[in-house]
Amino acid sequence: MALKDILVHIDADADSKANKKRQDFAIALASRHDAHLTALILALEPTIPPMIMGEVPGSLLESQREQAVETAQASAKAFTEAADRDGVRSEVRIVTCTEAAAGPTLAVHGRSADLIVLGQEEPDDMLAIRELLIEAALFESGRSVLVVPYIGVQEPAFHHVMIAWDGRREASRATAEAMPLLEKADDVSVIIVGSDAPSAHGGEPGADLALHLARHDLQVNIKRIDDTGIDIGNALLSHAADMDAGLLVMGGYGHSRLRQFVFGGTTSEILSSMTVPVLMAH
Numbered sequence: 001m002a003l004k005d006i007l008v009h010i011d012a013d014a015d016s017k018a019n020k021k022r023q024d025f026a027i028a029l030a031s032r033h034d035a036h037l038t039a040l041i042l043a044l045e046p047t048i049p050p051m052i053m054g055e056v057p058g059s060l061l062e063s064q065r066e067q068a069v070e071t072a073q074a075s076a077k078a079f080t081e082a083a084d085r086d087g088v089r090s091e092v093r094i095v096t097c098t099e100a101a102a103g104p105t106l107a108v109h110g111r112s113a114d115l116i117v118l119g120q121e122e123p124d125d126m127l128a129i130r131e132l133l134i135e136a137a138l139f140e141s142g143r144s145v146l147v148v149p150y151i152g153v154q155e156p157a158f159h160h161v162m163i164a165w166d167g168r169r170e171a172s173r174a175t176a177e178a179m180p181l182l183e184k185a186d187d188v189s190v191i192i193v194g195s196d197a198p199s200a201h202g203g204e205p206g207a208d209l210a211l212h213l214a215r216h217d218l219q220v221n222i223k224r225i226d227d228t229g230i231d232i233g234n235a236l237l238s239h240a241a242d243m244d245a246g247l248l249v250m251g252g253y254g255h256s257r258l259r260q261f262v263f264g265g266t267t268s269e270i271l272s273s274m275t276v277p278v279l280m281a282h
Contacts, residue, residue, distance in 0.1 A: 004035045004114060005112070006037050008037060008116075009022075010041050011075065012044070013126060014074055018122050021150075021151075021153070025148050025153050025277075027082055027083050035088075038090065039076065040095065042095055042106075043065075068096070079092060104140065107136045107137060108141075115177075117146050118133060119147070119148055120150045120274055121271070138281075143177075144174065144281040159246055160185065160244060160247075161247045161249060162236075162239070162240050162247070163191065164248060164249065164251075165191065170281065174251050174280055181247060182218055188218050188219060189243060190213075190223070191224075206224075225239055232265075233265070237276075241276075248277070253267045
């Protein structure tokens with residue numbers, strides 16, 4: 001499947017450096033794939049603690065809502081101008097919602113896209129729900145999620161793509177979802193940490209995946225990393241840096257706790273320490 005319809009979450013605060021880097025990344029990615037790019041901007045309702053809700057004047061709440069929409073509109077204008085400069089077909093959707101509804105709102109909009117582009121949580125992040133947006137997109141949208149490091153990425157060319165392979169369903173689905181990006185890569189590395197990845201033919205772990213990708217005319221190599229006791233997330237990121245990989249593809253793992261998804265260990269490690277874009281699917 002070609003990558004033709006991309007959704008990117010854009011912050012209402014257009015002045016954020018990480019936001020602009022993510023915006024530029026998404027525009028360049030859409031341009032490279034001749035895809036339509038939709039920006040979703042959430043104009044969040046003011047958050048008022050319940051114990052003082054009755055003491056806050058309605059006029060103040062309305063003023064804050066209007067300010068949130070105006071800020072979102074300024075961000076939308078900046079996005080549209082940037083997309084137009086690069087000749088990328090685009091649209092902007094501004095949605096007013098509460099913080100609690102932000103994740104489900106993003107998931108609904110993402111269900112009709114090929115790919116959802118989000119930003120990594122930043123130190124002192126102005127958006128307190130960024131990780132919740134990633135969770136909602138990953139576990140509720142049914143689509144793959146490409147998370148961009150807050151430090152930014154020079155270009156989304158992804159000449160060398162690294163697949164973290166453990167033989168599980170999530171990793172298989174992430175690989176399939178990443179196929180439009182893999183097909184434009186010069187090299188694809190299948191990375192296995194330890195020796196626990198099952199093989200359909202009982203042979204070398206990862207060999208069946210490499211054969212499958214080779215049938216798509218991809219240049220593939222397999223690399224096994226010894227399990228030295230360090231966490232898998234840091235092992236993968238360290239290897240990605242050593243290989244100068246431009247993209248990490250992996251399954252997104254988590255479990256449900258009272259209907260709220262919680263990231264698994266490796267997923268959390270990657271999201272907190274990532275230095276390259278990561279495509280995940282669940």
